[in-house]
Amino acid sequence: MTMQHQTQNPFRYGAKVTGGAFYDRREIKNSMENAIDGGNNVVLYGPRRYGKSSLVAEMMTELQARGTVCVYLNIMNFASLADFVIAYTKAVYDQLAPAAAALKHISGFFRRIRPVVRMSEDGRPEMSFSFDSGKIGVAELREAFELPEKLRPRRSRLVIVLDEFQEVAEFGLGARFEQVMRSVIENHSEIGYVFLGSKTHMLKRMFAAPSRPFYRSAQTFSLALPPEDEGLKFLVDKFASVGMSIGAPVAKKIVELSGNVPYYLQALGSWTFRVASELRKNKISAADVDNAFEMMYDAERDLFESMFRALPESQRLVARALALEPAGVMTDEYRTRHFLPNASTVGTAIRRLVADSRIDMVDGLYRHLDPVFAHHLRRTSPM
Ligand SMILES: Nc1ncnc2c1ncn2[C@@H]1O[C@H](COP(=O)(O)OP(=O)(O)O)[C@@H](O)[C@H]1O
Ligand SMILES: [Mg+2]
Incomplete structure (x- = not known):
């Protein structure tokens, strides 16, 4: 067994983090x-x-x-x-x-x-x-x-x-x-x-x-998303602390797949560390990150399924449509394409989703605040 194999995972997620596990x-x-x-x-x-x-x-x-x-x-x-x-x-x-x-x-x-x-x-x-x-x-x-x-x-x-x-x-x-x-x-x-x-x-x-x-x-x-370069630096430092190196483009891939949300950045970092440790690698590749993302998504899937089931039907439909296509939700054509109910029901569903902070208006469009939940909605859509 190599040293690296026994090294502790440098990423922390789930509970509150402080001290060295905290950035920005x-x-x-x-x-x-x-x-x-x-x-x-x-x-x-x-x-x-x-x-x-x-x-x-x-x-x-x-x-x-x-x-x-x-x-x-x-x-x-x-x-x-x-x-x-x-x-x-x-x-x-x-x-x-x-x-x-x-x-x-x-x-x-x-x-x-x-x-x-x-x-x-x-x-x-x-x-x-x-x-x-x-x-x-x-x-x-x-x-x-x-x-x-x-x-x-x-x-x-x-x-x-x-x-x-x-x-x-x-x-x-x-x-x-x-x-x-x-x-x-x-x-x-x-x-x-x-x-x-x-x-x-x-x-x-x-x-x-x-x-x-x-x-x-x-x-x-x-509290907005942290600056991306802080996340990048955090990833590079954390991998370095356990003797692993990660190139800038691969670190950037982690930031992107996690939507730069601190929880997912740590979770994906953690899964990536596990993937690389399994393979006894000390240089992280893009493929490692892709595999790690699948594992992270798998671990969250139960939660996403219950979140989806807990929404009333109109909100389920609107949430999924917005995950697939953020622009144009108020048009007749969009509603037809995504099998949505009438305009007033869609309007109410949007207001509820906003009130519950599932979605919010960003740059003029309603977008999901949880990027991995949005991924789940796209992944499970029959459309
Ligand atoms: N400043 C930070 N530095 C590093 N990781 C963080 C930071 N803020 C949050 N995280 C990650 O996100 C996870 C969730 O953070 P938390 O503080 O519980 O978020 P919230 O209270 O907004 O839901 C933490 O477990 C940690 O993995
Ligand atoms: Mg909290």
Whole structure:
């Protein structure tokens, strides 16, 4: 066995990446950090898999190194408002857990949320929460939002990150959620709130529509694709770090096949590394990348199939037509050619796909935001 065969894969994908697995994004990260240091809240939106969560994880690492306490929650993981309130309370408490001596005072912080202190097996006090009312509602939500300011040590800064924030719309409170949160957090001048989300338009509306509670309450950032040369450099460096070389045209092929989306760039890099390692090669060829793309696509296919099935029929048809042919979707001829429903149904389907950030208008045409999903739609089209 050669050394190279035992070398660790230098690419990371799936979970948030930080440190050496992270490229570019310096400028936007610094701007966001400055905004937070300046006492602002921040909203960052951008399509799935562009690197929002990673960017914020990287930023949190830096903030924590400077002594700022950070709390992170992904709203995507919560099934209900109760889930959110309990997770928020626990996460805030865990980060700001007062010294054991202060634990007996903690019940004074709560009215509706009842903290329960138990001793863990190794003798440390552990906190869990129960609630007075059987049903968790607005009052409990308000209390959870008040907690960080109550627990925050004097003169300390705190940052609270809520990932996939637009999903709070699913909690059934309507605008109440935003109203309650805004009314509590607008008094938290020493706490920076960071809102992330993949549903660009929904999040934009939340913070930019005058009728909404969060109107102008945060500085807005949008995450675009990184510059291509940063991706190229990252690929060349990562392969070099394991003794493999990749020519500029082949690296460019990886960037192109991945649509320059950071997730796919890392995934395709990773599969390419596996292909080359299998063959015990240390120079990557274009054919290796083609084989790797097939493997990557295979690994994603299940997800794409369920994404496709989850769309209503009109959206399935429109999504596939746009993957095959982005131009001309509003013409009669296009609709006939792609077996699409009537113009108004197509219009509605487009609006839904845009609202869910599956597609967006780029250079005057509706295009897929996930280049490999678009590939899947072309690949599986009977047309
Ligand atoms: N700045 C970056 N450098 C390197 N890889 C990145 C970067 N941002 C994202 N990625 C890749 O994309 C994947 C998804 O990133 P993530 O932060 O979860 O995206 P998002 O939150 O926008 O959906 C990561 O696992 C990683 O492989
Ligand atoms: Mg994310």
